[in-house]
Amino acid sequence: MAGDEMAPGAVGKGRVSDIRQDMAWARSPIRRRVLLTYGAFDGVQGAEVQLLRHLASLCDELVVGCTTDELLALRGCRAHLPYAMRRALLEKCRYVDRVIAEETEGQKRTDIVNCNAAIFAMHDQWMGQFDDLEDITQVMYLGPTAPGTLHDVTVNAALHA
Helix, strand or coil: CCCCCCCCCCCCCCHHHHHHHHHHHHHCCCCCCEEEEEECCCCCCCHHHHHHHHHHHCCCEEEEEEECHHHHHHCCCCCCCCHHHHHHHHHHCCCCCEEEEECCHHHHHHHHHHHCEEEEEEEHHHCCCCHHHHHCCEEEEEEECCCCCEEEEEECHHHHC
């Protein structure tokens, strides 16, 4: 062979690694759009199930942070059902893919990173309180408009891009 010419079907220097990288990329799992939300979810019925269904429609994986009894007590609240029951109900909900414990006020940023959450969603009663998380995820606040319906109160513009 003269010069840089190659026989038909031959692989040139450096090309084998390119092919291996392409093959590795093809085998890699498709990234899922993860949404993370938090709440006490005391009973997981009615409006809460509707909220979970709506959130699940916005993502590929819905992760729910269920607030522990201890953290609720620190907030001056009390759930009707104990944490273990609330968590079990969430785990049985068909719209929820994964349940994590919300044990401290400051864990949201860490959970967003650990869960690789593309969206962080909360009820509109928390409007503006989690805007500082927009540097790592899209922040969404949801609230009711009429009985039986939900609307997006505010959504980071990138969500609709």
